[in-house]
Amino acid sequence: MHKKHIEDFIVLLNEKLNEDTFLLLLKHPHKLPEINAGQFAEVLVEDSPLTFLRRPLSIHDVDYKNNTLSLLIKKLGKGTKKLSELKPDNFLNLIFPLGNSFTLLNNEKVLLTGGGCGIAPLLYLSRKLNEKGCDVHILLAAKTASDIVRLKTYENYGKLYFTTEDNSLGEKGLIIQHSLFKNLSVFKKIYTCGPERMMQAVARLAANNEIPCEVSLENTMACGIGACLCCVTETKTGNKCVCVDGPVFNTKDLKW
Amino acid sequence: MVDLNVNIGHLKLQNPVMTASGTFGYGLEFDDFIDVNLLGGIIVKGTTLEPREGNAYPRMAETPMGMLNAVGLQNKGIDHFITDIYPKIQKYTTQLIVNVSGSNIEDYLTVVEKLNELDRIPAIELNISCPNVKSGGMAFGTSCSSAAEITKAVRSTYKKTLIVKLSPNVTNITEIAKTVEAEGADAVSLINTLLGMAVSIKTRKPLLSTVTGGLSGPCVKPIALRMVWQVFNAVKIPIIGLGGIMNANDALEFILCGATAIQVGTANFIDPRISIKIIEGIKEYLQSNKINSISEFRGSLILK
């Protein structure tokens, strides 16, 4: 496991992507340590009396050359709202990199699916898989087209598909209604993150087609480093901490 | 140099700063952030006779200036501690204290007897105050008779330093403190979490699977401080103060009110380096106020 760090990053950019999603580009003051796809950071929200605990956020992308990483954040409540107000040159304290990571394949056809802020960890993952020669297919789901952000960036690393509930982009309906799911067996692995019900539906179809499926869970956390045992999920071998044994799990191990 | 040494029973601490049970894992989780050996001691996770899976998720809810937890003493049991954890934490030179829990006196005694055999565990902290388990736990700590019974039973077999951790969920904490003192406890630690609750009007559901849970963090500090002060005026044995300590200032307040040592709990989640910063802060305060030793400062609250 990588050494964990605690560091004040400098905000380089806070880009509003739509009504409630924004991207933070953060610069590490020194050399950025190695980060794997699927890992996350515990972010300190300062000057925010009602948010006492850090907020867990996936690492969206990493740039070792410039020592930057980015976070893709959806405004949900008080903490994420406060983070959306950050300005360039502000500091942001992160504990990172935390958790395990997605298992990567070489030269295989893979499907990445996500919805909501669940798409955050998929970018770095798609890049890593792309580097490993995989044929990467990315299916993003949303209520409406304007919910889908960072399109152009995802496009660099794989073939994109969409579902929207209002038929404004891609196919109409929910994620598992997409035609890709009619012929799942062409994929060697499925990676998914997003709302739990969506992930469960994807996992069920993957299991029916006997395709390994990895999910990234978003349980609420207190410490993020395995010390408090607050973030557990039930697995076939007992309660496991999402922050150290996850956030990535093979769905066959979960009690879903 | 200021003298930070303190004694708790037979236990000698190089400084008064320890880490609280359930908030610091086994210390190993913090190796990437701090030199754990700089601490006065660490209190490891609540340990029971049999393995426990704990309560169902969700077990945590954030509250203003604090959090509720309902972990429910998830741990792999004392035998796993002895075979798997103990060998790993023996590398530490700081004092290692095990927090012991159980649902009946026999279970407590079996765990304590096993811990008695471990050379590197010079003390135990008897948890008679966990609000998150159905039987035992807090039930032992909320009546004088059961607190007396369990302390007496453990004292009769355990010869090393015995710390009893008290529950704040009582009408009069000094009565319980006096009782465990009379039954031979070497020290008391206080407070464990306060029984609390959080709900959502959106879903009309409780935020914890157990409905109620234990409140910790800075929101409990005034209560913890009051209890430490009351107990300081009621017993002669050393007091280990905790509850909402976030910085050196908070720690010094507890010591000013009579605590011999302190524990850092929930604050470890916000800043994993905080325990070490607190030691530094205490040192700086004593130096700049020309106080030679921490024991000189202890309980020196000026009332008039």
Ligand SMILES: Cc1cc2nc3c(=O)[nH]c(=O)nc-3n(C[C@H](O)[C@H](O)[C@H](O)COP(=O)(O)OP(=O)(O)OC[C@H]3O[C@@H](n4cnc5c(N)ncnc54)[C@H](O)[C@@H]3O)c2cc1C
């Ligand atoms: C490993 C991990 C990675 C994550 N990655 C990302 C990411 O890349 N981008 C992103 O936008 N979000 C991510 N999340 C979710 C993010 O942590 C929460 O949205 C955030 O903590 C909410 O904080 P807040 O103060 O804005 O909301 P709060 O004010 O705390 O809560 C607002 C409402 O949201 C609910 N809520 C809060 N946290 C969660 C949660 N984790 N799951 C379900 N409901 C919740 C609360 O119950 C409440 O109803 C991740 C979570 C985890 C555990």
Ligand SMILES: Cc1cc2nc3c(=O)[nH]c(=O)nc-3n(C[C@H](O)[C@H](O)[C@H](O)COP(=O)(O)O)c2cc1C
């Ligand atoms: C997640 C969590 C787990 C805890 N587990 C234990 C435990 O196993 N045994 C125990 O005696 N106290 C336990 N406690 C209580 C703490 O040790 C401490 O008494 C309490 O949190 C108050 O201190 P604080 O406000 O500094 O956290 C736990 C607290 C938290 C937040």
Ligand code: FES
């Ligand atoms: S959040 Fe504390 S153990 Fe996972």
